[in-house]
Structure formats: structure tokens, C-alpha cells
Amino acid sequence: MLAKIIKGCRKRRRESQKELYEKFYAYGMSITLRYADSREQGVEILNDAFMKVFENIKSYDQSRPFKPWLRRIIINTAINHYHKYKKGAVHDSFELHENSIGQKEAITCSLSYQEIIEMVQQLSPAYRTVFNLYVIEGFSHREIANMLDIAEGTSKSNLSKAKKNLQEIVKKNLSYNRKQNG
Template sequence: MIREIIKGCQHRHRQSQKKLYKMFYAYGMSITLRYADSRDQAAQTLNDAFMKVFTNIDQYDINRPFKPWLRRIIINTAINHFHRHANEPQEERLEAARNAVSTSETITSGINYAEIIDMVQELSPAYRTVFNLHVIEGFKHKEIAEMLDISVGTSKSNLSKAKHNLQAILEKNFI
């Protein structure tokens, strides 16, 4: 079934594109939400990614799994979005929370997926992007540095700060 839909997309059939979009929308949103500031921004990033998919579907090898190919396009689109907005002024919302909270208690309450995404979205774009690429996607710091055009040291520093800020957010929200 997926092969038929992809072949239809390769022939630019709108119905096939619509089917593919609906089939992978939730999967794509689960990725873009981790990188975006908001649900609207995640949806925009996902729509941009699907435009790239439909534009470049002829490059997809039908003999390989589709999901990893799609995932890579979605992640690259999120990184492109990060680059476009990297120079916009960002406020450090968590600085006060980070300095105000100093507890070593372990948080054991159940946290659902939506709450985790909300907390990750509170991170600055630079911290959030490195956190997602390293922790969620499994990229090495050298790879992240190349993708984001930053140094390996900056990647490591951003990850450390992201983890520290997430800990502060967890403590603020669940203690």
C-alpha cells in the first residue's frame, strides 16, 4: 500500500500526496514538536518538510524503508528553521528559575508525553536543538556541530545547559 501511495506521489497525484501526509502527520508532529517553540511552529516546520518530500520524492529509493528517509527530511527542515531564526533575539526565560531552584530531590511523579514536550519547548532554541539532536536523535557532538555550524565545545555546553534547565523546569513544575 505504501509503495502505491509513493508511486502516486512520484506522479504528482494530489490524492496520493494527501494520503501520505495523513499517514505520517502524527509521526512528523512528534518530531517537529521537540524542535519548535509552539505547536503552530511545529506544524509549519512539518508542512515545509512535506513540501520537500513531495518535491524530492523522485530521489527516494522505493526499495528502502520510507520512514527513515522522511525522518531525515523532517530533522533537516527543523535544523534549517533553527538557522533561519538563530539571529533573532531570544530571552533567557529559565535563568531565574535555574538560579532560584536548588534542590536535589528526585522527581518520581508520572509525566506524560505532552508535559515533556512542553518542558522541552521552554528551552532556548539553541539548547532545545542540541538536546533533541543528541538525546533524542542520537547524533554525536561532532555531527551536531557540523549540522548547526557551531563548535563541538558549544554543542557540549548547550547540551549541559539544556539538561540543567530541564532539571530546573521539572523541579519548578513537580515539586
């Protein structure tokens, strides 16, 4: 089935492109939402990624799995989006105070996927991008530095700050939920 859709995409058939888009929309959104400020921005990144897929589908090696190839294009498109919009936010003033949650204190809660995405979206673009590339995608700081055109130390610093900010966001979220349910 997928091979037939890809064959149609290689022939630039709109109905095949639509099928591929619909088949992998949810998968793509699950990736882009981790990098985007909002759902709208996630859709924009995903649409740009699919344009690249359709332009480069002939270079896809059908003897290999499709999803990793698509994932790489989506991640690269998200990184390109970051580069495109980071100019206005090079120096990020989004610094939270030092984390007041003790190192040994554990917070156990069940957060929905949507809640986690919303929390990650609250991070600055620089912190969010490094966090996703390192924690979710498994890239090294050296690889991230090369992708984002930053120093390796900046990648490490941004990851550390992203984690601290996320802890603060989770703490605020839990505090708010306790007050609502209290």
C-alpha cells in the first residue's frame, strides 16, 4: 500500500500526495509540536516538511523504512524553522529563578501527552530545540551544536536551563492543579 502511494508521489499525483499526507499527518504533528510554539506553527513546519518530502521523494530508497526518512526531514525542517525565526530572539531573557524543588524531592504525577507538549512549548525556542534534539531525538551536544550553528557549551547550557525551566513549569502546573482540585 505505502509503496503504491510513494510510486504515485514520484509521479507527482495529487491524490497520492494527499494520501501520504493524511497517512502520516498525526505522526508528523507528534514531532513538530515538540519544536513549535503553537499548534499553528507545528502545522506550518509539517506542511513545509511535506513539501520537501514531495520534492525529494525520488531520492527515497524504498528498500529502507519510510518513517525514519520522513522523521529526519521533519526534524531538519523544524531546525530550519528555528534558524529562520531565531534572529529576533537570539538573546533569550526567559530565565526562571533557580529551581526551588529539592534535588531529592520526587514529583510523581500522570500528565497527558497534550499537557507535556504544552509545557515544552512554553520553553524558549532555543531551549525547546536543544531539549528535543538531545532528550527526544538522542543527538549529542556536538551534533546539536553543528545543526544549530552554536557552540557545544551553549547546547549544554541550553539543555540545563531547559530542564530547570521545565521543572519550574511542572511545579507551577501541579500547584495550580492542587488549588483547582483542592
